[in-house]
Amino acid sequence: MTLPAVLFGTIGKSVLTASSTWSAANMAELMTIVGIYVHAFFLIFAVGFPIVVLTLESIGILRKDDDYIRLARNASKLWGITFAAGAVTGTLVEFGLVVVWSGSIALIASMAAAPLVIELYAFIIEIVLIGTYLTTFNKFKRWKGAHVLVGVGVLFGTNLSAYMILAVNAWMQVPWGTGTLVAQTFLPWVPSLGPLVVDPAKVKTLATVLPLVGSSLLSSPGAFQLLSNFTSNPWIALFNPDANATYFHNLLAALIITSFLAASYLSFKIIKGYGSSGYNWKGLKVSFFIASVASFLQAVAGDFQGRFLYQFQRNIFNATEGIPPKGGYDPIVSLLLYGKLNHFFPGTSYLSSLLPSGDALGQLTISATNLYAPILHLLYYSMVVSGVIIVIIAIGHFGLYSKILRNLVEGLLRMKVETFVLYSSFAGAGLAIIASVAGWATREMGRHPWTVYGLITYNDVVNAHAITPLFTASIIALEIGILLAGVWGIYMVFFKKLGFKHKGGVHY
Secondary structure: OOHHHHHHHHHHHHHHHHHHHHHHHHHHHHHHHHHHHHHHHHHHHHHHHHHHHHHHHHHHHHHOOHHHHHHHHHHHHHHHHHHHHHHHHHHHHHHHHHHOOHHHHHHHOOOOHHHHHHHHHHHHHHHHHHHHHHHOOOOOOOOOHHHHHHHHHHHHHHHHHHHHHHHHHHHHHOOOOEEOHHHHHOOOOOOOEEEEOEOHHHHHHHHHHHHHHHHHHHHOOOOHHHHOOOEOOOOHHHHOHHHHHHHHHHHHHHHHHHHHHHHHHHHHHHHHOOOOHHHHHHHHHHHHHHHHHHHHHHHHHHHHHHHHHHHHOHHHHHHHHOOOOOOEEOHHHHHHHHOOOOOEEOOHHHHHHOOOOOOHHHHHHHHHHHHHHHHHHHHHHHHHHHHHHHHHHHHHHHHHOOHHHHHHHHHHHOOOHHHHHHHHHHHHHHHHHHHHHHHHHHHHHHOOOEEEOOOEEHHHHOOOOOOOHHHHHHHHHHHHHHHHHHHHHHHHHHOHHHHHOOOOOOOO
8 A cells, every 4th residue: 555545544543543542642741741841940041041140241341340240150150050951851842742742743844844943043052152151251351241242142042942932832822824724624713813824634634644653654755745835834933923922921931030039049148148248239139120120021921912812712711711601701801902891701602602513623622621711710810910919029129229119118018128129039939930830831721622723632643652651650750850950950059058158258
């Protein structure tokens, strides 16, 4: 038999294996969730923390203050550690995409090809420049700004890499370039998603064939006939309107977390009396200021992200906002979206009524939305409430610079603004982590049962071979081991020395 005959024969059998692939997908999802969160722990430092480091160094150069240079140099060690750990965990995640989620080859070979090729070159820029930056502090005697420019080059590479990866994720959420395909096939409430630049038949053919045939497909002479002309525009993911909102939302989240963590570390040193108080306060003020500004910008970015959710993923919007199945009112959201307090939001019962007869995946989507609605609502508002508290903390922090705010903070809290800043840095770091974890969980869990929303379910792309609990546990143990190794490295560099140094004027 020819390869196409074998492949299309396999498609006919795929329905019989649906239950087993769903089970495999559920097992695979556990290890993927842990892997992505472990990777994200290090990734946020690579994406957000360089802004803190470069800001400290730039202030030091402009003010000719060596304290800021020392702060930047010491902070750059964390940048280096997390970059290395991020590269390791990123490789593990990508390996998992190809081996465990073998159907993702269809994405990589089609609409994700252009972004991921650019991401590869961006990663090369990072590798080439980060070693130079970390090893050349105080080496540029004539023009110290040259060292900052090297760091800006690393920052550019890192964020270009992050943008490309997040653009692919955004396409999985909002598959731009599929026109009305999603609405006509599975989810009628989804609006037109730009021009139609994909081959609808090949979308489902590839999604069905690849998890069953796996990498052997790529070694077959006729395999690439299935991949050719999958899309007429390989750049389409970069034109997705959700890509920019996704990138800025995640960049600001990384910046808020890392800035608050830097602030809390310096607050810990001040409270415990480690090092020079003046030196630590310089770093604390800069990092807290960056976190505060980023938190204000995040409110705007979050609003845009929420609007895209409402526009393109109405069922997930209903779950996160707690709209009952029969519909209901949400005065605050109504005011933000429509400028009035009494707009009625139809619930999932209405969305279900739009589904054509026999649309099993549409019904499965509604069922998944209703099933996950309580936890999605809890996660979403954990993110929102945490964000609101962070903004309040940020406003209070500006009491360091405003007499009016100083009097307000000290009058309400009965403590000095400096004391408020010291202790609220810990709260800011904790709340930022809660918001980030909850926000990403909401985004990914809400998409169930889809890998590409409205097009490809996640059991379509999982490897057809059995994924056992033992294998899953082994991979999770490996992922947690990498996390602990990275945390141990951070501890050895930034905390262990504190216990062996005399308190006083020593800089760390």
